[in-house]
Amino acid sequence: MGLTQCYKILSDHLVSGKLECGESISIKMDQSLTQDATGTMAYLEFEALGINKVKNELAVSYVDHNTVQVGFENADDHEYLRTIADKIGAVYSRAGNGICHQVHLERFALPGKTLIGSDSHTPTAGGIGSFAVGAGGLDVALAMAGVPFSIIAPKVIEIRLKGKLRPFVSAKDVILKVLEHFGTKGNVNTVFEYTGEGVDTLSVPERATITNMGAECGVTTSLFPSDENTREFLKAQGREEGFIPLSADPDATYDGLFEIDLSLLEPLAACPHSPGNISKVTELEGMKINQVLIGSCTNSSYTDLKKAAAILSGHTVHPTVSLGVAPGSREVMMMIAEDGTLETLIKSGARILESACGFCIGNHQSPGTDAVSLRTSNRNFYARSGTASANLYLVSPETAAASAITGVFTDPRKSDADLTEVRMPSSFIVDDSMFIYPSGKDDVKRGPNIGEPPKGTILPSIFKGHAVIKVGEKITTDHIMPAGARLKYRSNIPRYAEFVFESVDPSFSKRASEYRDKGESGFIIAGASYGQGSSREHAAICPMYLGIKAVVAISIERIHQANLANFGILPLIFRNEEDYQKINEGDELELLNPYSSLESGEFVLFDNTKGIEIPLHLFATDEQKKMLKAGGRLMEVKL
Ligand code: MIC
Ligand code: SF4
16 A cells, blocks of 8 residues: 555654554654753753754754844843753754845755754655644754654545636635635644645645645645756755655555645635635635735745736835735845845835844734734734734735735736746755854853743642633734743743633733642633643643643643643643533532553543542543653753
8 A cells, every 4th residue: 555745754754653543653753853942941951851962864953033132031031041052952043144034045954854943834844845843942952852753653645636716816825725625623642644746736835835724724734746846945045955855655545535636726814813714815805904014934035026016016105004014035135136036125115134033923013903914824813913902913925015005905817917937946045154063162151031941740648729811712822921022031931821721811820829839730721722822831731830730631732732741731631521511610620530541541530529420531641641640851861
């Protein structure tokens, strides 16, 4: 029986376990990446593991998230990251070099390799044929220490593409179509594999737009084959020697099929407040808009910006709209500076922003009250932009540019621009001078904001506490642990913990710590798809710091589940979904017989306030059960 591309890479990297769908396996991770917002904690954890040198093939530390630098904290973090990378043997990508996923695709990602990154959009590299997964910082630290990464051998869904995109319809519309079909919940332990003749019509950066936003569906990763377009891209990057052809066997069998005829697609948009809330642009046309932002790891490639510039050329941004453009990397910035695209953008009135995450993570460019903001990024979660009342729509660069001119949601097919001139270049301007290669020098600099990673406490034998909060479905890690203005506290857990659930219930942190100080074990009660979105392990570390010992939910997303287990918080699932309704915030709860329940994986929750028992299932592998007993992986791991 033929193999899928996914299982070919997995079998090449298998370290332990049976390579069969649903089994727990561990795989060798060839490459790793970190970014600064998750990276400081990842390297502190690496140090806490007592390891001196990186052991995987390539570890790259990017600085791209916290580059606004209000106050000393971020600059101190960057210094720590530069000096620890130098010591342990990681390549350091300086601020200004660009967004980790864009830069990694350009300079390091290779077909057939595995990549783990402390960022949920690491699957961007699936566009070049890498098996690339997002994970919490601790899992990345362990991978850098040479420890194999554990995953559940996934289901593989074939997404078969046929036809060719029409002008003004783009890769973003393909992934929005995928999101419309699969939604943002219920796709755990799944890989999307793209096949079909339509694949040949897409360049590597276009493919990377698609694999990037697979993260929004919650899949483990997404993969494109490695073919002649891959070779051309690598050649244009001066890296052709890394090319290998790779695809599924013709007789590979899949666990599902979704077909898309590219030639029938039309411009789409993800409406507030979920990337899975899809409408046609034609249905939104005419809506007044206030802000347009082009950039992020989804849509900031050279051809993305060329297309936007072609549409904007000869026009001025509408007087009531602010347009910002953030090229994805220094390479892209140099390319558009050289060929006049930058001038076109500036002439149109675009505000040229740093090659960094910036607006996407709510670091700056917060829209006005009740504003409508069109963005080419991948997440429009509630309050992520920094303005809770704003409405964010996720669109293609073409839709963004066309709308920036008119001041209303506009179908880009109405533009008179000629996009046929926009082609992939045969060579990119390659300049690696913003990478610092490690020297091995031990001169690690730690500013006052950089603390120790907190350790957990062992599983209590009497597990009693309160339902400290009850939340609904699709609670994202942005709800749990806000970024934006709070991002600078990533290296300072006690301070950052003050903002847990800030946009949902600002009194949570105080209440949780009061219960903790009385010696209680706190509970979070949640609906379906708890912990969607980012890989930020702070969404587990900070609740742990506040005394949370269990999350009881209808379902929990993959990366967040792993982060909870890594930090000793029990991920528990309702046996009967309806029981979610029975618990109220503030109820007194007790998990009966925690130790024997941990072994069996079956828990009984006693709601003392209601006088009822609720059966729960532990969502954890055997390996995770050991960490949960110990109070987290840092308490348990011995290398
Ligand atoms: C995001 O897009 O939400 C982030 C910011 O890149 C996160 C990582 C983080 O919170 O630092 C992610 O996607 O994992
Ligand atoms: Fe950065 Fe946004 Fe991409 Fe996250 S999604 S890595 S914040 S650009």
